[in-house]
């Protein structure tokens with residue numbers, strides 16, 4: 302085994318590692334055959350000894366048995382370690398003889414390029430010269446860099462199928478144990494308990510707070526952490542214009558709820574093992590959040606979405622049907638198509654993203670562009686308006702406190718939906734990017750319940766055509782919006798129906814949880830690239846550079 306600190310390896314000829322500094326190289330036995338194991342600053346590479354990549358000048362990178370960066374190394378440990386044995390058995394790997402001190406097991410992360418899923422694999426290696434210790438020490442030192450060592454995991458025991466506690470013990474904890482991550486577990490005992498935990502736990506003692514539940518649990522954790530930070534720093538968080546200070550602690554999500562949208566954003570796929578391994582990898586990005594206010598008062602922080610109208614009604618119904626457990630979702634959805642469509646009248650203003658596509662020098666102002674171009678322009682570079690006269694004709698720009706607000710006028714809509722993310726039309730499917738410093742507002746103008754359901758189906762199946770229907774108005778690249786309940790002036794509506802509509806106007810869907818405004822106005826602001834989250838890098842077309 303050769304220790305080769307600070308020597309360049311360009312002559313060694315193996316894959317991306319040619320630019321790395323070779324730290325250690327030597328011969329190991331893998332499944333009875335001789336292999337070369339190379340450790341560089343970049344990562345670790347195992348190639349058969351007969352592989353031409355080890356002959357000077359030759360390159361054949363595809364034959365590596367293992368080729369990973371340090372982020373993707375979970376651990377190296379002596380073969381007889383019990384936890385490794387049980388994991389080896391699970392994956393049908395060879396369990397080595399415990400008396401062999403020159404045998405060690407390498408656990409690493411493997412990514413399925415098609416499904417985006419991560420899995421922990423292992424390979425048993427026998428050091429041909431010296432002891433396994435030397436390899437283990439080098440590998441352990443490098444693989445730990447920049448990774449979390451201690452985490453708080455908050456579990457919602459009633460989220461989703463109600464099995465999060467058991468799944469944690471079976472699938473999540475063994476991976477954290479293997480990676481040497483110390484875990485403190487708190488199981489929520491009641492609604493909003495996660496807010497209390499996030500506000501009171503000694504977060505400076507951990508490298509991350511992990512939400513094991515659905516989108517609602519994540520929202521509570523982010524709310525508690527963000528509010529706590531503003532209180533500590535003396536920020537007037539009730540003021541929508543206040544500049545918020547991000548919490549220093551990182552946040553991760555392991556999907557165990559009914560709605561796991563945020564976990565899908567951060568991991569590229571909704572999968573418990575992938576989410577856990579991403580947290581172990583320790584890569585970080587800053588995601589957007591919303592603050593939702595009414596005059597003089599913060600209502601809540603949100604990490605996924607804000608909706609009203611049809612969507613609030615749907616959440617209200619699922620809450621009322623909670624006794625039906627998971628059956629309440631299809632039941633509420635089916636029930637939502639019954640009855641007359643409810644048209645909500647709102648005055649809406651939007652705050653344009655500074656320096657965004659709509660405000661570039663030489664471009665038309667957004668309102669002007671929207672009133673002339675209607676649906677024709679590229680979504681990423683202009684406002685899109687429906688053909689309904691009220692949607693654009695009365696759009697006007699005003700400048701308040703040096704920020705450019707645009708009035709969309711009074712809208713007669715059945716639903717509004719907005720995510721803390723930019724909606725991007727990918728080559729085949731819609732993508733949502735919560736790391737882009739702006740978001741898009743979707744209004745459904747006078748859509749019937751059936752049209753709304755069809756839209757939801759299409760949108761959540763990520764089909765692009767759903768957004769190009771006549772009743773859909775798509776307003777991209779904004780950083781704030783104001784909703785004010787207007788006169789409900791629909792014709793042919795009874796006084797009772799009008800009261801029902803007024804009540805519905807005040808109900809808000811915040812990350813899938815039902816909230817209400819006490820008055821008639823609410824003000825939503827985006828806090829771009831705010832919360833540090835454990836995340837897969839480079840998932841999105843509009844990605845900012847990943848922070849590590």
Ligand SMILES: Nc1ncnc2c1ncn2[C@@H]1O[C@H](COP(=O)(O)OP(=O)(O)OP(=O)(O)O)[C@@H](O)[C@H]1O
Pocket residue numbers: 457458459460461462489490491492493494513514515516517518519521557558559560561813814
């Ligand atoms: N121990 C608990 N008992 C009752 N409610 C809880 C408990 N822990 C969390 N909650 C509530 O559960 C909701 C969050 O659920 P979560 O998003 O984690 O799972 P879900 O199955 O997707 O949720 P939902 O039931 O809202 O669809 C929040 O309203 C939260 O206050």
